[in-house]
Amino acid sequence: xxxxxxxxxxxxxxxxxxxxxxAIWETIYATFISTFFALLIGIPLGxxxxxxxxxxxxxxxxxxxKILNVIINLLRSVPFLILMVVVMPLTxxxxxxxxxxxxxxxxxxxxxxxxxxxxxxxxxREVDVNSxxxxxxxxxxxxxxxxxxLIPESVPSLISNITITLTNVLSYTAMAGALGGGGxxxxxxxxxxxxxxxxxxxxAVILLVILVQVIQTVGTRLAIKSDKRLKxxx
Amino acid sequence: MIEIKNISKKFxxxxxxxxxxxxxxxxxxxxxxxxxxGVSGAGKSxxxxxxxxxxxxxxxxxxxxxxxMSLLSExxxxxxxxxxxxxxxxxxxxxxxxxxxxxxxxxxxxxxxRVEAEKKAIKLLELVGLKDKAYSYPSQLSGxxxxxxxxxxxxxxxxxxxxxxEATSALDPTTTNQILELIREINQKLNITVIVITxxxxxxxxxxRHVAILDNGVVAEKGPVxxxxxxxxxxxxxxxxxxxxxxxxxRKSEPDEHIIRLVFNGAKATNTPMIARLALEKGIxxxxxxxxxxxxxxxxxxxxxLGIKRDSNIIAETIxxxxxxxxxxxxxVFLDD
Ligand SMILES: Nc1ncnc2c1ncn2[C@@H]1O[C@H](COP(=O)(O)OP(=O)(O)O)[C@@H](O)[C@H]1O
Ligand SMILES: [Mg+2]
Numbered sequence: 001x002x003x004x005x006x007x008x009x010x011x012x013x014x015x016x017x018x019x020x021x022x023a024i025w026e027t028i029y030a031t032f033i034s035t036f037f038a039l040l041i042g043i044p045l046g047x048x049x050x051x052x053x054x055x056x057x058x059x060x061x062x063x064x065x066k067i068l069n070v071i072i073n074l075l076r077s078v079p080f081l082i083l084m085v086v087v088m089p090l091t092x093x094x095x096x097x098x099x100x101x102x103x104x105x106x107x108x109x110x111x112x113x114x115x116x117x118x119x120x121x122x123x124x125r126e127v128d129v130n131s132x133x134x135x136x137x138x139x140x141x142x143x144x145x146x147x148x149x150l151i152p153e154s155v156p157s158l159i160s161n162i163t164i165t166l167t168n169v170l171s172y173t174a175m176a177g178a179l180g181g182g183g184x185x186x187x188x189x190x191x192x193x194x195x196x197x198x199x200x201x202x203x204a205v206i207l208l209v210i211l212v213q214v215i216q217t218v219g220t221r222l223a224i225k226s227d228k229r230l231k232x233x234x
Numbered sequence: 235m236i237e238i239k240n241i242s243k244k245f246x247x248x249x250x251x252x253x254x255x256x257x258x259x260x261x262x263x264x265x266x267x268x269x270x271x272g273v274s275g276a277g278k279s280x281x282x283x284x285x286x287x288x289x290x291x292x293x294x295x296x297x298x299x300x301x302x303m304s305l306l307s308e309x310x311x312x313x314x315x316x317x318x319x320x321x322x323x324x325x326x327x328x329x330x331x332x333x334x335x336x337x338x339x340x341x342x343x344x345x346x347x348r349v350e351a352e353k354k355a356i357k358l359l360e361l362v363g364l365k366d367k368a369y370s371y372p373s374q375l376s377g378x379x380x381x382x383x384x385x386x387x388x389x390x391x392x393x394x395x396x397x398x399x400e401a402t403s404a405l406d407p408t409t410t411n412q413i414l415e416l417i418r419e420i421n422q423k424l425n426i427t428v429i430v431i432t433x434x435x436x437x438x439x440x441x442x443r444h445v446a447i448l449d450n451g452v453v454a455e456k457g458p459v460x461x462x463x464x465x466x467x468x469x470x471x472x473x474x475x476x477x478x479x480x481x482x483x484x485r486k487s488e489p490d491e492h493i494i495r496l497v498f499n500g501a502k503a504t505n506t507p508m509i510a511r512l513a514l515e516k517g518i519x520x521x522x523x524x525x526x527x528x529x530x531x532x533x534x535x536x537x538x539x540l541g542i543k544r545d546s547n548i549i550a551e552t553i554x555x556x557x558x559x560x561x562x563x564x565x566x567v568f569l570d571d
Contacts, residue, residue, distance in 0.1 A: 134326035137286055138340045138391075139315035148342065153330050228330045228371040 012199055019187050024207060026101045027183035031170045031211075034108035038165065042113040043158075045072070046120025047146055057132060058142040075114040080172050083111050084179050104173065104181030112169050119161035123154040156227035163219025167212045174208055184208055236262040236285065236395070236427070241294030243280050243451075254280040255291070256451045262444070264394075267421050267428045269442030269459065271435065271474065277451040278431045282397050285429070286318045287311055298395070316344055319388035323400035325380040327372040333359060333383045334368040340390040351390075358386035362416060378409035385416060389424070396420065399431045407528070407535040411500050414441045435474055436535065439463070439563060440499050447471050463495070464565045475567055476539065477526060491541040492549050493567045494520070494556075498527055498534040501561040508556075509540070518542065518552055539567070 052060035084107040091106040177185020192201025243255040254277045283289040337355035362382040402410040446456035449470035520540040527536030556564035
């Protein structure tokens with residue numbers, strides 16, 4: 001058993017060349033596009049969580065902030081597989097189907113934008129309050145404080161958090177493979193679990209691990225390189 | 235002209251209401267360098283933040299050039315703030331921007347185009363002596379250099395008023411002196427009114443013309459610096475001039491002694507102690523009643539209180555003896571007024 005698990009069977013080569021290139025592409029595609037939309041929704045939400053706070057630069061009604069917080073916490077506490085099922089009607093409405101890579105992107109975005117909102121909130125809260133005070137003393141509008149102080153000053157931390165989001169979404173795409181999504185997750189499930197060709201599953205997993213490593217390494221490098229507080233960069 | 239009229243500031247906290255300022259009134263003339271001194275927690279920062287309305291006074295008004303700041307809309311207030319620059323203890327530079335871009339920041343806020351802003355920023359960096367650091371990042375600068383960049387930034391929108399909240403408190407004595415020199419220069423060359431918040435006497439003595447002593451949210455005393463410090467009337471002022479109860483000791487031990495206060499702002503100390511030299515050269519005997527000095531790179535900073543038991547001629551002679559030394563300031567202090 002363990003032998004067959006790792007032995008390379010030439011018969012599998014056909015399966016690999018036929019399925020892997022498109023599966024890898026689908027995984028990367030789903031990960032990056034979903035993350036993009038999650039950032040598009042999550043970053044502005046994270047900004048609102050910070051500036052709309054009662055001590056923030058643009059306090060919003062506290063009931064509104066409470067609702068926002070509850071929604072974000074709720075979405076974050078639902079396990080991804082369950083979320084996929086729950087949002088199926090919405091997925092069908094938007095994409096027209098609930099199977100395939102594009103369909104999987106709907107739950108992927110819904111699962112990750114609340115995470116992005118929270119980590120963005122964290123990044124922005126790290127910005128020195130004295131810098132905000134400085135900007136206010138110079139007559140900056142709240143919008144200028146957001147675009148010229150809060151976001152630019154937290155770029156390194158945002159890059160780190162976007163990297164983590166990407167790796168999270170990548171692992172979710174693999175999970176989505178179990179429920180009709182495409183990509184490496186689907187390959188692993190349909191050959192490894194359904195047809196007992198374990199070596200294919202192992203290769204798919206190894207590829208996923210490599211993808212996570214690459215994304216994490218590049219992301220960490222970028223985050224460090226962008227940080228002008230670190231003397232080594234200057 | 236800045237008219238602060240009867241302002242009070244109440245903070246609501248869990249432990250009850252705190253009055254950070256109580257009925258504070260000050261008039262600051264155009265072109266003045268006005269010091270506001272007090273211990274930590276006296277309400278200095280609150281007062282200076284009320285001037286540009288970062289903090290709204292609970293009562294009273296702040297008028298700048300006849301404009302009541304509390305009547306301005308948010309938008310008008312933001313415009314007004316562009317004329318009121320501020321520098322801080324922690325410099326508050328944007329860490330992800332280089333110095334040039336930091337100086338450009340207020341001009342960006344005001345919508346000045348990039349090329350023009352950068353041209354002006356270079357000029358301002360030249361004014362503060364850091365043109366060669368334009369493309370360096372704040373993390374590459376020393377504290378004094380950071381404050382210079384912050385000063386250049388503060389000047390970017392041609393302010394009429396410069397607020398300095400403990401601007402030198404994070405700096406060593408030598409750098410403090412250089413920054414104060416720069417602020418003095420700005421006041422004189424650009425005719426910008428300066429308000430200096432500090433807890434250090436020497437800061438007020440080296441650049442301010444007027445001073446207000448803030449004690450527990452109340453103005454204990456105000457007036458020209460020389461007058462206030464040489465005739466301390468309030469308890470708060472006496473605590474500043476005679477630290478650690480030295481006034482009481484003086485009064486008890488030597489009732490007929492005259493007191494001279496020496497201030498060292500980077501005076502070159504020689505091997506011969508100054509007091510010994512005074513005795514040798516002038517034949518004047520002086521007791522050191524209190525001394526709080528420190529030496530940095532063979533320069534002395536701090537104060538000394540001297541007791542001299544003679545008539546007013548000798549006092550005058552002693553004062554002029556010390557006054558002719560560079561970076562030393564001497565004045566007679568009167569215990570009971
Ligand atoms: N936002 C605030 N909320 C509650 N209390 C405050 C606030 N800001 C300042 N205070 C209080 O007001 C007093 C004066 O503070 P501050 O003006 O910062 O003093 P200083 O600058 O002279 O050290 C202090 O007792 C401080 O605790
Ligand atoms: Mg303060």
